[in-house]
Amino acid sequence: MNFDLSAEMLARIQFAFTVSFHFIFPAFSIGTASYLAVLNGLWLRTRDEAYLRLFEYWKTIFAVTFGMGVVSGIVMSYQFGTNWAQFSDKAGAIVGPLMGYEVLTAFFLEAGFLGIALFGRKRVGDKLHMFAVAMVAIGTLISATWITSANSWMHTPAGYSIDVNGNFVPEDWWQIVFNPSFPYRLTHVVLAAFLTTAFTVGAVGAWHLLRDRKNRMARIMFSMAMWMAFIVTPIQIFVGDLHGLNTLEHQPAKIAAMEGHFETHQGAPLILFGIPYEEEERTKYAIQIPKLGSLILTHHADGEVLGLKEWPKDERPPAVIPFFAFRIMIAIGMAMLVVGLWSGIARLRGKLFESIWLLRAAILMGPSGYVAVLAGWFTTEVGRQPWTVYGVLRTSDSLSPVDAPAVATSLVVFIVVYFFVFGSGAVYLVRLMGRTPSINIQALSFVAPIQTNLRHQRPTSTSSET
DSSP states (O other): OOOTTHHHHHHHHHHHHHHHHHHHHHHHHHHHHHHHHHHHHHHHHHHOOHHHHHHHHHHHHHHHHHHHHHHHHHHHTTTTHHTTTHHHHHHHHHHHHHHHHIIIIHHHHHHHHHHHHOOOHHHHHHHHHHHHHHHHHHHHHHHHHHHHHHHHHSSSOOSSSEESSOOOOOOOOHHTTTTTTHHHHHHHHHHHHHHHHHHHHHHHHHHHHHHHHHHHHHHHHHHHHHHHHHHHHHHHHHHHHHHHHHHHHHHHHHHHHTTTTOOOESSEEEEEEEEEETTTTEEEEEEETTTTHHHHHHHSTTTTTOGGGGGGGGGGOHHHHHHHHHHHHHHHHHHHHHHHHHHHHHHHTTTTTTTTHHHHHHTTTTTHHHHHHHHHHHHHHHTTEEETTTTEESTTSSOOOHHHHHHHHHHHHHHHHHHHHHHHHHHHHHHHHOOOOOOGGGGTTOOOSSSSTTTTTOOOOOOOOO
């Protein structure tokens, strides 16, 4: 470990590492909880054994993912006290209650009904079991709401005052919770979680379809996932545009870094690719389209887009990470759109399960949601620098009085432990997904009434199942 790095930079790297590991699990579990609720609802409505089988298949994967998300989240939260005590002290009166509300309204809801949702079907009956599954799904969404609200307040602070000691004092909780960027961030985060789950489920379904085109449950998985990709991806792109306009209004320096603009432009070009050089204050090797940047950002071809030179150097975000992370996120979003439209065309032609290249593309896109989510968070969080609370509290003023060697040592420990524990968990999840979806007939014997004889499968349909 290079101890020439400052304690602040090492603490930032440590938090980025742990939060990145953490968020890939909620990004999947939020969507999977809703997917389980839909599957269980379809089972109750149709009594089609395939939906019950799929529920049992994915509930194990969800349980493992949920557990790893909880564990990684607890470890991450300790850093507010160890590395970022000044931030906790100054902003605790606002961020603390928001995090507490998440525990009280979401985590307790999830934990209270999780056992019933996973193991209680025999004991509580179909209606109460469905209620428990729905409560777990709603709990994940409530959790996302509070966490996103707290994070959004740090980007667009509102409803506060600052006392004589420099501490944030809440004045209007309505403005704090529903701060200017919150609606856009929450919608963007939830849709990203749904797409992450959709492309994971789609990849698993495609994998099993390549092995057995007649696997009805794989057909249902793949069909449902592609419906989500087809419908939600365009909505996410639209929401992303609204989020970008909101960021331009409240955090224009972040937009300048994301776009690679150092100079202010009237009719800014869209830089497709380049390499930002902060020392020289320019983006080299730029491949760009004239005026398209202003058209996208301001919806006017000659709209003004500020460059990073408009801010003092000590108030500019670093440009390289937001610039490339943003382009990775956009590229993946466009790939999702292509796969979604491709699946729609294949469905219309009756070839959804027969197109080998579509199935292969779906498998390739399996990890895409996680990469896009991480790229998006890197863009927004690095783009917020050098502020912890944007424009008010600097990151350097949020740090605990810790030495760089101590932070470096804990960072190394985190890296080793995380890769071993959560790496093993990830491998286990992949193995679970590799199982052919099926449930022993005896495991379903408690379900009644069943309209079809479980000892005789219905003929496999050659058409779209969902």
